[in-house]
Amino acid sequence: MPISPSSSAQAARQAVAGRLRDLRKGAGLTVTELASACGWHHAKTSRIENARTAPSAKDVAAWCRACGADDQSADLVAQSLNAESMYREWRHQVRAGMRQLQDSWVQFYRDTGLFRVYSSTLIPGLLQTEGYAAGLLTSIAAFRDLPVNDGAEAAAARVQRSRVVHEPGHRFLFLMEEAALGYQMGDHEAMAAQLGYLLTAGALPAVSLGIIPASSRTRGQWPHETFHIYDDTLVSVELLSAEVNITQPSEIALYLRAFEELRSMAVYGADARALIVRAIGALR
Missing domain, CATH: 3.30.870 (Endonuclease; Chain A)
Incomplete structure (x- = not known):
């Protein structure tokens, strides 16, 4: 089956989702604990980690802060914005x-x-x-x-x-x-x-x-x-x-x-x- 040109955009979203998931796991947080620290429902965490919902810049900043990884926030925000600009x-x-x-x-x-x-x-x-x-x-x-x-x-x-x-x-x-x-x-x-x-x-x-x-x-x-x-x-x-x-x-x-x-x-x-x-x- 041919690969849609939009697949590269989805792959970019999944790469961001994967990095966020790795940060959560590296911090020893469950999906529910991460959601609680960020102030949102745990279902949102799952949607972001499965690349079904694109995180906003504020979402990424809150996620990194909860995982003690503020130094990675700027890079992840840029990566996420780039992923979303690929498919318009x-x-x-x-x-x-x-x-x-x-x-x-x-x-x-x-x-x-x-x-x-x-x-x-x-x-x-x-x-x-x-x-x-x-x-x-x-x-x-x-x-x-x-x-x-x-x-x-x-x-x-x-x-x-x-x-x-x-x-x-x-x-x-x-x-x-x-x-x-x-x-x-x-x-x-x-x-x-x-x-x-x-x-x-x-x-x-x-x-x-x-x-x-x-x-x-x-x-x-x-x-x-x-x-x-x-x-x-x-x-x-x-x-x-x-x-x-x-x-x-x-x-x-x-x-x-x-x-x-x-x-x-x-x-x-x-x-x-x-x-x-x-x-x-x-x-x-």
Whole structure:
């Protein structure tokens, strides 16, 4: 059975839970005694130790204090917060609107030197035109019961955010499956404009645009979920329900390996442009 990308987040939670359980046992406390010292019901202790409930910073501090391990509190709080940031449900991220979600990435993008992006179903966000992005984000807003105009506003913010592609000091390696060229977002004109922009964007000095042909006979890698790799330090994986942020070096290495293998199957330059032109022709 395939392992869900969210498994790394759960593993991180379990690691925190394990450390807390070890502290309790090392202090010679029972579950009930620990709960009494912390001022909560013993069931909460069990939920935390079994990674069913994420402890707050105050919970961790109280736990460490009860175990005589105040010196470990700060480290455990940081570890716990990192575990909870790895798996972020979209419904929580878009509470303030999809536009704010787009804006929240601007500074992070400016601080990133190397972007590696793989997409099997869509034009990568940093290469999306406003019309294409509006079609996509409006559909997402409707699916998530957000205000109707939120998708259009988010699209404008996404295009503004994408200007980082034209700023010095960054490199962009984009990989797409050919099928992504054929999935229409927005109306006919928006899709034609999007494909036309790809012809221009692929020629930008800082951009490498690779397209994996659908006709590839032998694939070392099957189509994967969309993922972004930022400076070898963070992998962001997009799921229907959530965004998974991966910081574990061994897992990042796995995505880097997959990216390089996918990259070796892609075509570039004139061959990539020919696939885009063919997709434009199929719109007529």
